[in-house]
Structures are given as structure tokens and as C-alpha cells.
Amino acid sequence: MLSIAETRFGSALVKMRRFKEVKEGLQQMVISPNWSLYKEDDVGKARAVKEKILDEYFWDEIDYVFSFTASIYEMIRMADIDKPFLHLIYE
Template sequence: MFDHMVWDKITISCDGWTNRNGRPQMNMLHISRHGELAHRHVDGSNETKSAVWIAEHIMKDIEERGPPNVLQFVADNASVNPTRFATNVIMLDKAWTLSSSLRRMVISDRWISWANDPQRPPQTRTDAREAKETILDERFWDKVHDIVMMMEKIFVLLR
């Protein structure tokens, strides 16, 4: 095994997922100033994933190490993933709202001067050209509008 003295003052990290059969799985990692250890894998094939199930396994690791030796634990917060998705839709909605301003911006003399400045790295000039093409493309804005309208209906449904 390993020397418990070396593995004092650890962070316990757990990362969970659901396998293709819909059963919970979880990896328990221990991290110290000396490195990382994949401590154990939890197969929850005969379990129901719940906060209690996760907490039981975290508590087991804390007890194994001794509470004074555990500084913190870090868990995968999959529950925040829908928020990250919603953020993308909110950003598209804001882009839709600002579409006229964005169009005016990319055809302005100031933009053209900035985007074509030979002092800029070639990749920046390429990105600026592609951004301008996208912003001036009506099909792009049609798709943005369709996505925003569709997601608005889904958000209302989920509330």
C-alpha cells in the first residue's frame, strides 16, 4: 500500500458518471502535495445514484484517512451543466439583440483599419475576416433567431 504519513493533508476528489446501462460509477481520487492517487473506483451497478450514496462514499474516504488529514473534498457538479448550456443560449440571444450594431461595426472604417492592419498577426486578420463574413451572413442570423425562439419555448416548458 502507501505510507499514510505521506498522504496527510489531502484533498478528496470524486468524479461520477452513469455507464451505458444507466448505473452510477464514481472514481475517488486523493491529492496531496506529493501527488495524486486514484484511490478507488465505486461501481454503483446495484445502487441508485443519490446525494446520500455519494456522501456515504466521501465519508468512507474521510474516515479511512482520518478527518484531521482531509483538508477538503471536491466533487463534480454536473448539476451546473444546464446553467452552462443556458449561458450559451443567453449569449446567442444577446448577439441577436445586438445584430444591427454588430453589422454596423464590421463595415465601419475603424473595423476595416483594425482588421487589415499588417502589424496584426495573420491569424487575427483571418479571424477578423471570418467574423465579418459570419456577422454579415443572413443565414447565420436566421439560425440564431431559430435557436433563440426554440430554446425560449423549452425554457418556459422547464419552468
């Protein structure tokens, strides 16, 4: 059974960072001739996804968010361990 999990600010940053890392793969996916096989389920959503992924303004917005959240992202990554980490944040 699936349940909805509360999304945190940090997880949104991690997701956007990964989204940026796979940008080229996503773009290749939506311009591929095989994209028509995926979009048969919901044509409207597929069109919206394709437009968003191919929209350079969207990627510029992601870059803008990273420009002022880079230090926050690095702190989240350093603190993502199962042992004491306060001294890492202080450094």
C-alpha cells in the same frame, strides 16, 4: 489570472440572445471604415468575423434555435434568482 470556465447550455442561449439583440451594432461595426484598425492583429480572424456577421443564413440559424428554445430560455431567466423558485417553474 484567467481560467477556462465550463460553459453550460443556458449560458450559450443567453449569449446568443444578446448577440441577436446587438445584431445591428455588430453589422455597423464590421462595415465601418474603422474596422481596418481592429483587423490588423489577425486579418484571417477579422475576415471570418465580418463574413459571419454579414451572413443572413447565420442570423436565420439563430432565429431557428430560438424558435424551439424560447420556453427553455424563459425558464432559465425565471430561475436566475437567489431564493426558492420551484413554484415559478411549475407555473
